[in-house]
Each structure stands twice: as structure tokens, then as C-alpha cells.
Amino acid sequence: MRKRDLEIIKHLEMFRVMSRDDIVDLHFKHLKNPIGNANTVLKRLVRDGQIEVSTMHSPYLYFPVGNHIKKNSTKIPHYLKLVQVYKDLCEIEPPTEFIIEPQYKKGLAEPDIYCVFKGTPLFIEVQNSIYSSKQMEDKIKRYELLKQSELVKPFPTIIMITNTRYAIESDQIKVIQTPSIAHLIHKANEDSNTPPPPQPIKTNGNITFKL
Known part of the structure; x- marks a missing residue:
């Protein structure tokens, strides 16, 4: 072939x-x-x-x-969205690793994707349905347990692709919520092109700004 x-x-x-x-x-x-x-x-x-x-x-x-x-599986739309994630990443740079539904120990998080993009390890979750606060708390807890298990080192940043904004609190893991990978990359490019705010400088007791 x-x-x-x-x-x-x-x-x-x-x-x-x-x-x-x-x-x-x-x-x-x-x-x-x-x-x-x-x-x-x-x-x-x-x-x-x-x-x-x-x-x-x-x-x-x-x-x-x-x-x-x-x-006719109902999971087909979900898998097609994982393909879209891969395509969005490849528009910038193909990931060096890309694993669909990596399996760890029972009771720990079950990410949709593990990948390494531009040298950065990522877990990517594609949220098709709307979670209750309790369901999201349980999901975050499983990610915290996965980190504590030290099965994945260094522990990836979690990208959650969702149209619903969740109140996520954790002092152990980093979670970024975005409607799509393409949106996240576009936003990152916008932020990188935005000049930093003027820095205050004290002069003779007065505050001026360095442009």
C-alpha cells in the first residue's frame, strides 16, 4: 500500500x-x-x-x-469532535503525541485526549452535555486523584471544550475552559499581540506612567 x-x-x-x-x-x-x-x-x-x-x-x-x-452509534458525533480537536492543533503544529481516551486506574479521571502540543502536555475534555455542579465537582475530584497518583508526570493542563461556563475551583490542577481549540488559539494570539499596560513609575513622590 x-x-x-x-x-x-x-x-x-x-x-x-x-x-x-x-x-x-x-x-x-x-x-x-x-x-x-x-x-x-x-x-x-x-x-x-x-x-x-x-x-x-x-x-x-x-x-x-x-x-x-x-x-449508527450515538458516540460517533463525540469521536468526530475529537478529530476536529486534532485538526485545529495541526493548523498550528501537529502534536508530537496524541492518544484518544488514555486509560488509568479505575476511579481516576478518564480524559478524552492526552496530547503533547508544542512541548506542553495537555488533557483535553470535549463536553457535549451540560453537567450539574455535582457532576463537575466529581470530574475535577477524579483529576485531582489522578494527579495525586503520580501516574502522569508532569501533570498536564486540562483544556475543557464546552459552551457552558462552569465554576471550577481547584488548588491542585489547572483547567482552561473554551468553546473550541481554534477559539483558544485565536485568543492566545490576540493576547500575545496586545501591548502590556503602562507601568507606573514613582517620580518625586508622584506617579507617572512609562509608555
Whole structure:
């Protein structure tokens, strides 16, 4: 198989499911006819039994061979959002590590993603549903227990992708809430381009500002 074929299969095994457009973005975007080329390659891989397809969706969804996700699973939208997280990161720089649903000890946090981005370890949570205060407190507690376990060192910053703002308090872990990775990166770029506020300087008992 071609190198690109193997890379597509590897991504499908990692994400469990990807849309045709996701595959275009990651593997065919640089071509003159990305959608046409992707359709040709994916049709061949399906024909040869290298990947599986669901035509119940538009665009089509693709799966690794022998996947354990039903073609109509309610978890599919969630997994597709994890693909979007990866694509948003790759717009800046591909993460050096990217693990879907890393497993630790029972009773500890179960992040959607562990990744290393620009040398920084991150846990990423994609919140599709709205949590009660108690549910969020329990989630944060499990992350604190995971840190205390020292199974992950250094302990990652937690990025929570959510449209709901939660009152999160913890003196052990850092949690950043954002509607999307793209929004977080855009905000970080804006902040880095904003000049610092003028610094006060005392002169003869009076306060002036250094511009």
C-alpha cells in the first residue's frame, strides 16, 4: 500500500471514525482536486477491504476494519469532535503525541485526549452535555486523584471544550475552559499581540506612567 493509504488507516484506528471531509483535511488538502482524489482513494480502500464505510451519513463516514462502533452509534458525533480537536492543533503544529481516551486506574479521571502540543502536555475534555455542579465537582475530584497518583508526570493542563461556563475551583490542577481549540488559539494570539499596560513609575513622590 501507498504511504498515504497507511496513514489514513492509522488515523482511522486512532480516531475510530472519520468523515470524508476529515480525511480530505488531513491527507488531500494540498491537492488541486482534494475531494475527487479522496473519493477515489477511499473507494479503492473500501473495495480492497482495508477500511469500512457508512453511507448513512453525508459526507460518508469511514471506520477501521473490525471496528467496535456501530454505524449508527450515538458516540460517533463525540469521536468526530475529537478529530476536529486534532485538526485545529495541526493548523498550528501537529502534536508530537496524541492518544484518544488514555486509560488509568479505575476511579481516576478518564480524559478524552492526552496530547503533547508544542512541548506542553495537555488533557483535553470535549463536553457535549451540560453537567450539574455535582457532576463537575466529581470530574475535577477524579483529576485531582489522578494527579495525586503520580501516574502522569508532569501533570498536564486540562483544556475543557464546552459552551457552558462552569465554576471550577481547584488548588491542585489547572483547567482552561473554551468553546473550541481554534477559539483558544485565536485568543492566545490576540493576547500575545496586545501591548502590556503602562507601568507606573514613582517620580518625586508622584506617579507617572512609562509608555
